[in-house]
Amino acid sequence: MTSLQTLGPATRAHSAAERGFILVLTLWIIAFFGLGVAAINTWVSRAIENARVLKERAEGDLALSNAKSEIVYAVGTRPMTHRGLETGQDMKRPDITDMMSVMSADFSSSSYIAFDGRPYVLQSNPDYAVQVQDGRGLVNLNFITPDLLRRLLALYDAPETLRNQLPDTLADWIDEDDLTHLAGAEKTDYERRNRLPPANAALLTPREAQNILGWDEVPKLWEDDMKSPILTTCAVSGFNPNTAPKAALLTYIPGLTDQSATQVAEKRLESQFRHARDFMTAADVIVPNEAFFFSVSPGNCMIVDFTNRVTNERVRFSLSFIPLSQNQPWQVDYAFRVPSQYRGALDRADPGVTFPAPETLAPDPSDRNRVAGVR
Numbered sequence: 001m002t003s004l005q006t007l008g009p010a011t012r013a014h015s016a017a018e019r020g021f022i023l024v025l026t027l028w029i030i031a032f033f034g035l036g037v038a039a040i041n042t043w044v045s046r047a048i049e050n051a052r053v054l055k056e057r058a059e060g061d062l063a064l065s066n067a068k069s070e071i072v073y074a075v076g077t078r079p080m081t082h083r084g085l086e087t088g089q090d091m092k093r094p095d096i097t098d099m100m101s102v103m104s105a106d107f108s109s110s111s112y113i114a115f116d117g118r119p120y121v122l123q124s125n126p127d128y129a130v131q132v133q134d135g136r137g138l139v140n141l142n143f144i145t146p147d148l149l150r151r152l153l154a155l156y157d158a159p160e161t162l163r164n165q166l167p168d169t170l171a172d173w174i175d176e177d178d179l180t181h182l183a184g185a186e187k188t189d190y191e192r193r194n195r196l197p198p199a200n201a202a203l204l205t206p207r208e209a210q211n212i213l214g215w216d217e218v219p220k221l222w223e224d225d226m227k228s229p230i231l232t233t234c235a236v237s238g239f240n241p242n243t244a245p246k247a248a249l250l251t252y253i254p255g256l257t258d259q260s261a262t263q264v265a266e267k268r269l270e271s272q273f274r275h276a277r278d279f280m281t282a283a284d285v286i287v288p289n290e291a292f293f294f295s296v297s298p299g300n301c302m303i304v305d306f307t308n309r310v311t312n313e314r315v316r317f318s319l320s321f322i323p324l325s326q327n328q329p330w331q332v333d334y335a336f337r338v339p340s341q342y343r344g345a346l347d348r349a350d351p352g353v354t355f356p357a358p359e360t361l362a363p364d365p366s367d368r369n370r371v372a373g374v375r
Helices: 009-077 099-103 146-155 161-175 188-190 206-210 218-225 246-252 259-271 276-283
Strands: 084-085 116-120 128-134 300-309 314-321 329-335
Touching: 009 116, 009 128, 009 300, 009 314, 009 329, 084 246, 146 246, 161 276, 246 259, 259 276
Parallel strands: none
Antiparallel strands: 116 128, 128 300, 300 314, 314 329
């Protein structure tokens, strides 16, 4: 066999070049394989992450659907009172000989769910919590009067020009005509600014109001509302001081101070108001026409915040009950995911304070005191 030493210089150089080429080619092939493996690993990792996200989203959607069903079941089978939703098993009916007790639906039981936004861990799924806010306790943008709206805007230090403008632009957005209020705006005013024209109909969601001229200039109001509901567009009348946040109390109750609003909130934690006189005594104010204005029991519309206690992801939806409807006794008016900057840990959520599961609420077959809760 001929060795390399017996070959000429040219042949040895050519052989070395071939070996060098093969080495480089091998390194390139290994590099390409490495890049391919890395790309595949990246793709697999992303696919796994996407699958995980989709799984979590599907689980979250399923949990949300279950929570809606549980709330609907609870409200449809238990009575509403001034305390909220009576959920105890030892239900006591109003005294039929006491007309005021009957008219005020004075049921009582050992436990209840308050509709003032306090958190309750779902008994059926402890990874989630619900906060139910009575729509009757919020500032209703579809029915608020200009004077009350100006009072709300003053709480958020809106300049006087905005306090005069926003009631008129809101009225022009809702009314069906094309007549412009003194400080309002109609279709042509929006077209000049390349903005969506007025809907000429009631607001579907509070967030829709941000499309109205001037309403996006009070950012603190929207920030506070996103953190905890203040505004509503529920089709419900009256005002419930048992469930109203401080901003709503200060908006609707003339003469109420910040300090007295805080006192009212503290007193109703001990014992909710049974009627308007209870509230006025606690607040030390007199509200004219209170008989037509106050309603100390929750209405048929509620705003629900549904929170994942692990990820803090939160969904808000408006739930309305339509007891006279034969085909659709309840509906979700709107729903959206709360942006992450407005989410916070539910520090007040006590795992021992739960929203009862349907099987917990299910009455004993021999119990004749089962009553409908939708009013």
